[in-house]
Structures are given as structure tokens and as C-alpha cells.
Amino acid sequence: MSKLDISIALFISLIISSDAYNIPALFSFSDSTMDPGNSNNLKTDAKANFLLYGKDFLTHTPTGRFCNGKLATDYIAAALNLSDVLPAYDGHVVSVNDIGVSFASAGSGLDDLDIKILECDYHVQPNPEIY
Numbered sequence: 761m762s763k764l765d766i767s768i769a770l771f772i773s774l775i776i777s778s779d780a781y782n783i784p785a786l787f788s789f790s791d792s793t794m795d796p797g798n799s800n801n802l803k804t805d806a807k808a809n810f811l812l813y814g815k816d817f818l819t820h821t822p823t824g825r826f827c828n829g830k831l832a833t834d835y836i837a838a839a840l841n842l843s844d845v846l847p848a849y850d851g852h853v854v855s856v857n858d859i860g861v862s863f864a865s866a867g868s869g870l871d872d873l874d875i876k877i878l879e880c881d882y883h884v885q886p887n888p889e890i891y
Contacts, residue, residue, distance in 0.1 A: 783840050785860035788833045792866035796831060797824025797848040799866040806866035824848065826866060833862055 788794050792806060800809045807824065808814075814822035816829035825831055830845065837846040842859040849861045 783842075785858055786833065786837050786840060786842055786846055787860050788846060788862040788864050790862075790864035791868050792826040792864075794831055794833050794862060794864035795824065795826060795848075795866045796833070796846060796862045796864065798862065798864060800824040800848075802865065804867055808866070818844065833864075 792799075792808070795808070797809070799806050808826045809822045809824045811822060812828065813825060814820065814828065817823055817825065818830075833846040834844065837843045837860065846860055846862045849863050854861055
């Protein structure tokens, strides 16, 4: 995580308080900058589930986060008193009782060129049944 990401997360932590706002959950949609491990279970080369990633994390083990410790979304979730970390989406149906979840995945993008650069053959097709 860059110094800018940390600065933004700390700034948001200072101005956001769950006492001041009734924010029941946090959801993240992004790429590797916010991926908490969603790419671990995908057919892709964009993975961070090996050392040195995670050496400064709570468990001191790789989690799939593309950083040594927490992500900006983890700091925001903690500032909102939701959780110490924003969990990765694990395939469960997200309910109103959840504190939120991160759908961020490394290598994701709006352009098919992202997939070509990573040389992977995994491509998600929209599923109209879930909308």
C-alpha cells in the first residue's frame, strides 16, 4: 500500500465515525489495490498468496492482499466499527446481516486487454439471473 493510500485511509478514518453516520456495511469493487484474497480461488496468475505478502498482517501470513498488511478498505471498516478487516467474497449469498464484503479482484478491469495482458483464459460473463 502506498503512502497515499495510507494517508487517504487515515483521513477517512478521522472524518467517518459510525456514531455520526449509520453505515451498516461496506462493499468494495476494485482491482488488486483492494483485493483481500478473491484472486486466490480464480484461474489467474495475479495472486498474492505467498511470502513476502502478508508479513505485517495480523496473522503474519499471506492472505491474497497485494500488500504487507492491511488494505485501505480494512482501515475504513475498522473506522466504521464494522470489523478489523473487510473480508473477501467467499461465494456466499450476501445478506443484510453482513458487515460488508470485498468483491475486488486482481487483474479485473473493464477492458478485455486486461485479460490478454495477464494471458489468462478466465472471463466472467454477466449473469442476468442475479440482477
